[in-house]
Amino acid sequence: xxxxxxxxxxxxxxxxxxxxxxxxxxxxxxxxxxxxxxxxxxxxxxxxxxxxxxxxxxxxxxxxxxxxxxxxxxxxxxxxxxxxxxxxxxxxxxxxxxxxxxxxxxxxxxxxxxxxxxxxxxxxxxxxxxxxxxxxxxxxxxxxxxxxxxxxxxxxxxxxxxxxxxxxxxxxxxxxxxxxxxxxxxxxxxxxxxxxxxxxxxxxxxxxxxxxxxxxxxxxxxxxxxxxxxxxxxxxxxxxxxxxxxxxxxxxxxxxxxxxxxxxxxxxxxxxxxxxxxxxxxxxxxxxxxxxxxxxxxxxxxx
Amino acid sequence: xxxxxxxxxxxxxxxxxxxxxxxxxxxxxxxxxxxxxxxxxxxxxxxxxxxxxxxxxxxxxxxxxxxxxxxxxxxxxxxxxxxxxxxxxxxxxxxxxxxxxxxxxxxxxxxxxxxxxxxxxxxxxxxxxxxxxxxxxxxxxxxxxxxxxxxxxxxxxxxxxxxxxxxxxxxxxxxxxxxxxxxxxxxxxxxxxxxxxxxxxxxxxxxxxxxxxxxxxxxxxxxxxxxxxxxxxxxxxx
Numbered sequence: 046x047x048x049x050x051x052x053x054x055x056x057x058x059x060x061x062x063x064x065x066x067x068x069x070x071x072x073x074x075x076x077x078x079x080x081x082x083x084x085x086x087x088x089x090x091x092x093x094x095x096x097x098x099x100x101x102x103x104x105x106x107x108x109x110x111x112x113x114x115x116x117x118x119x120x121x122x123x124x125x126x127x128x129x130x131x132x133x134x135x136x137x138x139x140x141x142x143x144x145x146x147x148x149x150x151x152x153x154x155x156x157x158x159x160x161x162x163x164x165x166x167x168x169x170x171x172x173x174x175x176x177x178x179x180x181x182x183x184x185x186x187x188x189x190x191x192x193x194x195x196x197x198x199x200x201x202x203x204x205x206x207x208x209x210x211x212x213x214x215x216x217x218x219x220x221x222x223x224x225x226x227x228x229x230x231x232x233x234x235x236x237x238x239x240x241x242x243x244x245x246x247x248x249x250x251x252x253x254x255x256x257x258x259x260x261x262x263x264x265x266x267x268x269x270x271x272x273x274x275x276x277x278x279x280x281x282x283x284x285x286x287x288x289x290x291x292x293x294x295x296x297x298x299x300x301x302x303x304x305x306x307x308x309x310x311x312x313x314x315x316x317x318x319x320x321x322x323x324x325x326x327x328x329x330x331x332x333x334x335x336x337x338x339x340x341x342x343x344x345x346x347x348x
Numbered sequence: 349x350x351x352x353x354x355x356x357x358x359x360x361x362x363x364x365x366x367x368x369x370x371x372x373x374x375x376x377x378x379x380x381x382x383x384x385x386x387x388x389x390x391x392x393x394x395x396x397x398x399x400x401x402x403x404x405x406x407x408x409x410x411x412x413x414x415x416x417x418x419x420x421x422x423x424x425x426x427x428x429x430x431x432x433x434x435x436x437x438x439x440x441x442x443x444x445x446x447x448x449x450x451x452x453x454x455x456x457x458x459x460x461x462x463x464x465x466x467x468x469x470x471x472x473x474x475x476x477x478x479x480x481x482x483x484x485x486x487x488x489x490x491x492x493x494x495x496x497x498x499x500x501x502x503x504x505x506x507x508x509x510x511x512x513x514x515x516x517x518x519x520x521x522x523x524x525x526x527x528x529x530x531x532x533x534x535x536x537x538x539x540x541x542x543x544x545x546x547x548x549x550x551x552x553x554x555x556x557x558x559x560x561x562x563x564x565x566x567x568x569x570x571x572x573x574x575x576x577x578x579x580x581x582x583x584x585x586x
Contacts, residue, residue: 097442100584123444133439135430137363149356150445190439 048075048333050198050230051096056105058091060256065091066254069105073232073247078225080245080262081234084343088254089234090130093202096232097127109198123151125189127200132183133190136176140167140186143175144193151194165219181212188219199223201233205240213240220244238339252343271332273311275301278324286321290314305330310332355444355452357427361457364425370461371468373419374496377411378472385480388435400482405495408473412499413549415532419465420507421527423458428514428523435518447581455511455573462507466496494558499549501562504569506530506546512576516583 049072056069066088073079083089094100096107098118107114109121135143144158162168165185170178175186184204191199201220205213221244222228235241241248241262248265250258258265277283280301287294287303292314294303301312311328318325361367385392386408396403431437441447470492479485506527513523532545537547542555545568552561 094438094585097438099438101582101585115361119444119446122442125442127439127442129438129442131435133436134434135360135436136434140359142359142362146356146359147439147443149359150352150440150443152352187439194444 049073050075050109051232052108053096054106054108054301056095056107057103058088058095058100059103064230064254066095066102066251069251069254070259071249071256072259073230075230076228077247078220078224078231078245080241080248081232081251082238082248082339083234083236083251085236087236087251087343088214089201089236089251091254093127093129093232093234094252096121097125097128097129117148123311124197125200126194126196126198127202128184128187128191128204129200129202130206132180132187134175134178134186137174139172140175140178140189141171143186144182144190145169147190147193150280153194156266157193157195161192161293164192166215179212180220181208181215182329183221184208184212184216188216197229199229199231201231203234203236205235205237206223217244223341235237238336244334250339250342257342265338266335268338271305271330273305274301274327274331275303275315275318276329277301277318278326282321282324286318287314290317349445350449350452350456353449354444354456357430357453360430361427364426364430365421366461369419369422369426373415373466374472375470377408377415377469378476380411381408381473382476382479385476389480390562400485401488402491404477405488405491408469409495409553410550411534412469412495413503413524413534416462416465416499416503416549417506417527417531417534419522420458420503421455421463421524421531423461424507424510424514424525425491425520425524427454427458428511432518432520441585448577449584451515451577451580454515455508458507458511463499466500469496475515495553498552498558498562501569502548502552502565504565505548508569508572508576512572512579515580516575523561538556551565 051071051073053071055070056066057064057067057204069092071092081089081092091100095102096109098114110124112121114121135146138146140162141158144161148155148158162171167182167185167186167189170182173181178186188201188204191201204220205216208216216237219241220231220233223231233241233244245262247254247261248258275283280296280299283301284294284296287301292303294301296302315325315328349518381404392403393400431440440450473492473495474487510523510527513526528537534546537544540547540552542551545565548561548565552558552565555561
């Protein structure tokens, strides 16, 4: 039996009668990187704010570390580090003082400040006022703040939003290191599939407040099925053959396009077409990219 | 836990001009009286020759309630703005600290800053009196302390209200406008009724029963803090 870190049941949040999140069932296992994926405005941030107790769900339950959030908020938050949307910082204070202000509330030893600055490679910049930092540095400071209390669960909302490619790369490798080195469970949200694909082991896709997919990345890649394209001499009659064999299919740009099927069926169909006298020029498998699949999922298509 | 939050707040207000404001208020009042007495020294000295200290205090005191209201409004707004500015609430309130503790820490910080202002006002008045050569007469220490603190206690409802308003919304236009309006209306409060809390800081000095108004201010202040703290503890953080 796996340890569940976050479990939500039928989570609902309504704003003036409009559901921002509905029937959301999240399931996050200890030690994994969980990618929370969805277009802007799908309800990712709303969900994350509910997980942190910043906003109250209209109905439904949230359990973190096996405990009900509302009743055990303080105990749970002690083991959670978070970074929500745009970085929060006190611009007039130095990076060190920003972390010190948080440290005073957490009550952790002062050495942690130097440690987390080292982890996010901000050592040497700690005395400068944060308002002069680049967005990437502010975001890294936010991650440092999230790590300050040595959390067991890290919740990062769009940590790479607005960063340049090297900044994204840096944050990504930082996040990937965490579960291995410190045994931390990470929930990371993004609207970019490529981001999640490179970091996460499990992915949850949310659309219009509802979870439409929740499984491993590997399974997602399998699901993103491709199709078969045949270039041949007489596509119209070939299509009739294919339909007769129950393969379905359609004509696109003079080519026969068939849905994905098993190797055995492909060879049978090809054999039959050859026997009917078709000249077959090409048999191509066109794999749908994960990105296309994702767009199909969030665009309202069925799985 | 509130002390932890307070100690963090103590650090956060550094370099925001909040301390400057807390010093500016009382020192400004004293400087104004320095000018007043400097320009009309012989006239005022003659006027108050029976009780020079009492005379000085009576010249300072009319400005104290309005200064407290204004100062309280601005300090509350500035303290709230430290968190509003870069939407640091979502970071602060996701920490293992109760919302009530956060609210009380902000209130306490605001009250401490105003205490510093009141102490400075009392100390400044003594220094000014001594500079003006009133040292021959005994310093009425109780009254010197009372000019600031009696009004301070009586101003508590407005300070609590201002903190609540300032913490509630990111937009500080409403709380500051309300605070400014209250400050400007407050001098006329005495013409209405003594039941109007706005006039209590004035009455806490001038009324024959001054303690009544300081006490009422503290009590009503507590009553305003309660819904403020509850609202803050329950609201959604965006």
